[in-house]
Amino acid sequence: MKITCPYCGNLFESSNAQCPHCLAPNDAHPDVENTDPTTIDELKKWYRDRHLPPYETTRFFIGENVSAPRAFGIYRQGEQVIVYKNKDNGQRSVRYSGSDEGYAVSEIFSKLKDEILHQKELSFNANHSLPSQSQPQSTQSSAAPAGRNRMGCLTKLLIVLAIVLLLSFLFGRSSTPSQGYYSYNGNSYYQQNNNWYSYNNGSWNVVPVVPGVLLDDPDDYYEGDSYNGGSSQSSFDNSSSSGWSSSSGGSSVPSSNSNSNNYSSNNNSTNNSTNNSTNNSSNDWDWDNSDNWDSSNSSSDWNSNW
Numbered sequence: 253m254k255i256t257c258p259y260c261g262n263l264f265e266s267s268n269a270q271c272p273h274c275l276a277p278n279d280a281h282p283d284v285e286n287t288d289p290t291t292i293d294e295l296k297k298w299y300r301d302r303h304l305p306p307y308e309t310t311r312f313f314i315g316e317n318v319s320a321p322r323a324f325g326i327y328r329q330g331e332q333v334i335v336y337k338n339k340d341n342g343q344r345s346v347r348y349s350g351s352d353e354g355y356a357v358s359e360i361f362s363k364l365k366d367e368i369l370h371q372k373e374l375s376f377n378a379n380h381s382l383p384s385q386s387q388p389q390s391t392q393s394s395a396a397p398a399g400r401n402r403m404g405c406l407t408k409l410l411i412v413l414a415i416v417l418l419l420s421f422l423f424g425r426s427s428t429p430s431q432g433y434y435s436y437n438g439n440s441y442y443q444q445n446n447n448w449y450s451y452n453n454g455s456w457n458v459v460p461v462v463p464g465v466l467l468d469d470p471d472d473y474y475e476g477d478s479y480n481g482g483s484s485q486s487s488f489d490n491s492s493s494s495g496w497s498s499s500s501g502g503s504s505v506p507s508s509n510s511n512s513n514n515y516s517s518n519n520n521s522t523n524n525s526t527n528n529s530t531n532n533s534s535n536d537w538d539w540d541n542s543d544n545w546d547s548s549n550s551s552s553d554w555n556s557n558w
Contacts, residue, residue, distance in 0.1 A: 274369050290354040304539045311547045312364050322554050326360045335359050340554035370551035375543040429470040432477030442488045
């Protein structure tokens with residue numbers, strides 16, 4: 253079932269813990285803990301915990317009665333709790349005056365959350381906006397330089413392409429040996445997992461020193477990755493070297509298939525890590541130091557009553 257976000261007005265699935273459009277928490281979701289403040293002191297703490305800018309920046313004065321223009325506020329006067337807004341000209345509009353502190357707090361709390369989302373959106377758009385493009389001059393005097401600039405750019409592009417093609421021709425041949433059989437100077441070799449083997453005395457053995465030409469120009473001596481039954485040597489796959497092989501340094505080198513056994517456990521570990529992650533809706537209202545709060549561009553018209 254789709255519900256309407258009370259903050260941005262967009263529709264989203266009720267099963268979501270937060271609105272995907274403005275990231276406001278879905279208060280009706282069972283995973284969202286209702287921690288809304290109900291007293292002025294709780295609202296002060298909530299404000300501090302969100303790391304919001306000072307009151308003078310946000311123009312939300314909690315627990316203070318200020319007379320300056322452009323200000324939202326809540327304060328206690330005896331048994332009465334007053335919620336107010338000072339307009340652009342300094343005129344005060346009282347939103348609520350009464351003894352119900354919970355209701356009074358909810359009024360300004362809702363307004364504060366609306367303004368946080370509004371300022372976050374403004375800051376995001378400012379940080380991700382593209383620089384404005386200057387309009388081209390449609391005069392004859394500017395057309396000629398523009399044409400010369402285009403020809404210059406085209407020439408540079410052709411030069412770059414020529415250099416790339418030349419480099420591709422010179423270095424296009426891969427110097428990375430492929431796995432398989434090689435033949436050089438009448439000897440048979442096999443390369444696997446960056447290890448080289450030679451066929452001598454009826455068996456495949458690790459090569460302590462690989463001929464340089466096999467490393468520099470391996471393609472010139474490559475015969476393929478499948479065994480030719482007519483060759484004098486036996487198939488490398490049938491040798492003891494095709495599994496775990498002892499190198500000249502004494503360490504063990506696995507075959508190309510040895511890593512496949514580890515995939516299942518690694519994949520399960522990744523899934524468990526993903527499943528253990530949770531959403532913390534209280535972070536939706538946290539203020540980032542990189543965000544900019546512009547109270548002059550408020551979600552509320554400073555000349556309106558609220």
